[in-house]
Ligand SMILES: Cc1cc2nc3c(=O)[nH]c(=O)nc-3n(C[C@H](O)[C@H](O)[C@H](O)COP(=O)(O)OP(=O)(O)OC[C@H]3O[C@@H](n4cnc5c(N)ncnc54)[C@H](O)[C@@H]3O)c2cc1C
């Protein structure tokens with residue numbers, strides 16, 4: 504059974520929208536339909552956090568609160584969830600503890616960014632029991648303030664450690680959970696003017712829909728796709744939403760590899776992978792913001808095939824594979840070779856990424872580095888990743904990959920070749936650095952010049968070997 508009615512919880516009531524415009528952003532809906540203008544629009548591309556709202560999702564018999572950028576999330580993605588906006592935090596005329604803290608610590612001047620900060624801090628307040636500096640900084644990574652400065656905001660967040668954890672959302676939790684249970688597990692199919700939108704619940708349904716609508720655009724977190732609407736001002740006439748498929752939201756440890764389902768939010772993977780490849784997790788911590796990582800996926804990062812996709816050089820050196828499906832077939836392809844040219848991959852019409860497999864590499868050392876203009880919420884100028892096995896000072900295996908150095912994320916095969924079976928010496932490292940010039944011809948753009956990129960790529964290679972020599976190694980654990 505499919506439904507054209509999107510249902511979600513707002514202020515502890517079920518809201519129903521019949522055939523909503525699949526390209527309408529939640530931000531636009533909140534400001535123009537709900538007529539609540541606390542939520543602001545700054546950049547319309549997920550970069551400033553002014554539009555942050557919180558989504559409540561059922562997790563077992565509890566609610567998981569996620570801050571998201573409402574400017575790049577479409578209304579139908581609210582299906583089955585709870586929407587919380589800044590106006591909802593006031594209870595019986597009283598400010599929420601997060602709002603009070605912002606006032607008491609002077610966390611606001613012009614106030615434009617404030618609703619976004621409040622919502623990011625609200626999600627933190629709900630999801631953690633205490634708020635260390637690291638958690639606070641992580642939580643507001645995706646919120647920009649141009650006048651207050653961050654210290655008063657961080658101090659406001661720290662003061663929450665002393666506040667009661669009981670708010671109206673706790674008091675109403677049972678009611679909200681009952682309502683969320685009432686509206687779960689529905690398969691959505693929308694027709695609105697000339698636009699179509701499908702949100703299948705299972706892989707089988709996805710396969711049928713994709714077979715019948717091969718020209719549809721798949722959308723997972725939508726953190727790339729939605730910008731076609733919000734920045735390029737184009738329509739997306741047929742969308743198939745992947746993140747409604749809970750069957751694909753998983754991380755499994757198999758004998759020889761880790762398997763990540765295509766609709767798994769990156770934030771879940773970030774927490775999981777620390778134990779196995781700690782540098783992977785470090786790179787993800789600097790990937791967009793919590794708002795972005797709450798919804799975006801590795802599958803989306805792979806399929807969009809950006810030369811500066813941050814997971815890609817890491818997945819390349821880890822010898823990852825992608826499980827690809829269509830209606831009838833399953834293919835397992837190595838990631839190496841999957842990227843054909845700028846933003847072009849081997850993925851064919853009617854196919855989708857089902858999962859990603861990352862092998863355990865018992866003896867290898869894995870490292871990764873991201874260079875960007877800012878630490879948080881910035882796109883890489885260069886991202887480098889290395890996997891090496893050394894025996895008696897001799898390099899037995901080596902894989903090196905870079906993002907930002909070519910039109911696709913790519914292995915440095917010439918550099919690898921000269922290092923393989925050679926001794927770890929300064930002379931060999933210098934030769935390898937020189938060979939990066941044969942592997943890559945980087946471009947100059949707004950982020951970095953070609954010269955800077957090449958210099959950084961060489962330096963990162965050297966840094967990697969220096970760290971190995973100094974024994975600051977990260978070993979892989981199976
Ligand atoms: C503010 C901001 C900051 C960002 N920061 C970073 C960053 O630091 N590093 C970085 O690498 N990227 C960054 N990005 C880019 C983006 O978030 C990533 O590329 C993300 O991984 C895309 O995942 P998604 O699930 O949102 O993909 P979507 O936007 O849903 O989809 C992206 C592409 O993949 C296709 N697709 C999605 N799922 C599948 C599937 N299962 N099978 C086949 N095709 C599929 C879609 O059709 C589309 O072409 C940022 C984006 C924003 C807006």
Ligand code: FES
Pocket residue numbers: 543544545546547548549550551552553554555572573574575
């Ligand atoms: S308006 Fe800037 S992140 Fe949404």
Ligand code: FES
Pocket residue numbers: 610611612613614615616617647648649650651
């Ligand atoms: S208070 Fe003005 S931008 Fe933050």
